[in-house]
Amino acid sequence: MRDSQYHAIIVGGGLVGASLALALSRAGKRVALLEPRPAQCNELEQGWDARIYAVSPANRRFLEGMGAWPGMERIGIIAAMDVCGDAGGRIEFSARDADADALAWIVENRWLQAALWRQLADSEVDCIGDCQAQSLSTTASEARLVLDDGRLLSAELLVGADGANSWVRGQLGLAASVKPYGQSGVVANFTCEKPHGQVARQWFTGDSILAWLPMAGNRISMVWSTSDPQSLLELPPEALADKVAAAGGHQLGAFATLTAAAAFPLRLVQPEAVVAERVALVGDAAHTVHPLAGQGVNLGFQDAAQLAALLQAAPDCGDWMLLRRYQRQRREAVTTMQIGCDSLYRLFHAKLPGLPWLRNTGLSLTNCCSPLKRRFARQAIGY
Numbered sequence: 001m002r003d004s005q006y007h008a009i010i011v012g013g014g015l016v017g018a019s020l021a022l023a024l025s026r027a028g029k030r031v032a033l034l035e036p037r038p039a040q041c042n043e044l045e046q047g048w049d050a051r052i053y054a055v056s057p058a059n060r061r062f063l064e065g066m067g068a069w070p071g072m073e074r075i076g077i078i079a080a081m082d083v084c085g086d087a088g089g090r091i092e093f094s095a096r097d098a099d100a101d102a103l104a105w106i107v108e109n110r111w112l113q114a115a116l117w118r119q120l121a122d123s124e125v126d127c128i129g130d131c132q133a134q135s136l137s138t139t140a141s142e143a144r145l146v147l148d149d150g151r152l153l154s155a156e157l158l159v160g161a162d163g164a165n166s167w168v169r170g171q172l173g174l175a176a177s178v179k180p181y182g183q184s185g186v187v188a189n190f191t192c193e194k195p196h197g198q199v200a201r202q203w204f205t206g207d208s209i210l211a212w213l214p215m216a217g218n219r220i221s222m223v224w225s226t227s228d229p230q231s232l233l234e235l236p237p238e239a240l241a242d243k244v245a246a247a248g249g250h251q252l253g254a255f256a257t258l259t260a261a262a263a264f265p266l267r268l269v270q271p272e273a274v275v276a277e278r279v280a281l282v283g284d285a286a287h288t289v290h291p292l293a294g295q296g297v298n299l300g301f302q303d304a305a306q307l308a309a310l311l312q313a314a315p316d317c318g319d320w321m322l323l324r325r326y327q328r329q330r331r332e333a334v335t336t337m338q339i340g341c342d343s344l345y346r347l348f349h350a351k352l353p354g355l356p357w358l359r360n361t362g363l364s365l366t367n368c369c370s371p372l373k374r375r376f377a378r379q380a381i382g383y
Contacts, residue, residue: 006030006155007317009145011168013038015053015109016246016283016300017161018116023308025123032126032153034133039113039123042310044112045074050106050259054200054213055105059301060351066117076106076215077228079198082361096130101345103200106221114137115223135172136279143318155309157318158279161304164269166285174281177272181206181345184229184263187289190241193253193289201248209292209345210247212369219258222289229263235268249380266290268342274330275323282305296374299334306330 008024010017013035021033021341055063063069079102080094095103120127136158138144143158160168169176196214201211208226215221222244224232235243237257245255270290273282283300308328311317 004151004153006032006033006126006153008032008157008159008311009034009143009153010154010158010159011145012112012162012283012285013117013127013129014161014163014283014348015112015116015297016304017159018113018120019063019066019068019301020159020161020304020308021125022052022068022116022119022123023062023304023312023364025125026066027308029311030124030126032128032155032230033120033267034128036129036132036145038049038127039110040061040291041077041118044111044114047236048189048190048215048219048258049087049110050221051109051217052106053109053112053297054104054212055107055112055301056295057100057102059298059305060105062211062301062305063112064190066119067113068119070107070111071113074111074216075110076213076219076221077198078103078106078200079202079276084204085219086204091201098161108216118140130161133167136168137279138276140277145261149182155318156316157323159307160279160281160285161283164267164284165287168279169271169285171277173275174271174273176269177267179270181225181266181268181290183225183266185266186224186226186229186232186263187222188240188244188261189215189219189258189260190255191217191219192245192255193218194251196252201251203248210244211292212248212252220252220255221334225266225291226331233261233263235259235261247354268338270338275327277320278318278325281305281330283334287338290345292341292345295337295341299337302333302347354377 007029009032010021011034013033017033021031024031059067065197081090081092081103095101108307134148135146140158140377142154145153145158160166164169196307198214200214201212208224212220213224230241240261241255241257267288268290271281271286274286282303287304289296289299306329310322310326315324
């Protein structure tokens with residue numbers, strides 16, 4: 001027996017799934033959002049979240065348009081970038097190079113989640129958090145989702161927003177190329193002795209990539225992509241702070257650890273397709289990228305924004321031609337970012353003779369070329 005019918009069912013209520021559910025609801029669509037672990041909106045100011053995101057201007061506008069942008073008191077600003085190679089190369093660019101106020105804003109995961117879920121609570125979205133999906137099937141006219149409590153949901157469209165290990169993608173039998181980088185991204189937050197000046201700093205060391213991202217106040221968030229995460233995870237807080245400060249040449253003075261270090265494996269995921277009969281994939285279910293450019297969540301938000309725009313006036317949200325259009329619209333941006341990040345990663349990890357000189361000279365020459373710097377800056381903010 002069919003219990004509920006929707007225009008769209010979204011499996012996964014993380015940042016991308018929640019933003020898509022809210023955008024479709026605001027467009028007048030009947031939406032169900034399946035998320036067994038809804039975001040918690042209380043005690044947000046207790047401590048700091050080690051998971052942070054650099055949100056681009058375009059995606060800030062997307063979230064602000066739905067009233068889902070957090071308050072500014074906990075948000076950092078990236079006004080400039082300072083990137084150093086492993087043999088003296090360097091490039092610096094700023095928001096001014098792109099005629100913008102900021103390259104990105106640094107926001108903690110839980111504050112973004114809370115802002116979205118507060119809006120969802122006041123929306124018409126049916127948030128289902130007391131059960132999980134059990135099986136998925138599609139016909140030419142609808143997608144059907146059976147929950148583990150026996151309920152049957154149907155919709156014109158089902159969206160998989162359930163992460164890199166997507167259950168939806170597996171149910172569809174969509175093959176995905178998965179290429180491990182052999183590294184983990186280690187994250188932690190620190191207070192710093194000297195002001196960061198709203199500058200994001202990054203170092204390519206030859207065997208790892210270290211980034212310091214400016215948070216609110218005298219704080220930074222670290223992302224250290226390394227093949228030896230345990231050497232960082234096992235350090236006591238004081239030793240970790242000293243090691244991270246030293247790795248950046250003590251540019252911001254002494255550090256003190258705010259959050260314990262955590263690690264996540266890095267891999268490139270490229271599904272053979274991101275649409276199927278009555279189904280679309282968004283966010284990490286549709287693609288992952290190396291975090292060296294900080295663009296993973298931005299690609300996901302743009303998936304949500306563009307899919308919602310396509311479906312806004314659609315009489316049938318699962319129309320095959322619309323889904324194919326979504327796939328075509330997103331392919332160039334996603335592929336360009338994946339290839340760019342993967343190529344940069346491989347360039348700075350290759351051990352060929354003479355290559356360190358070549359790549360560092362390239363960085364420094366680019367730093368002297370204003371048109372190229374403006375192009376980098378505009379790409380960084382999503383133009």
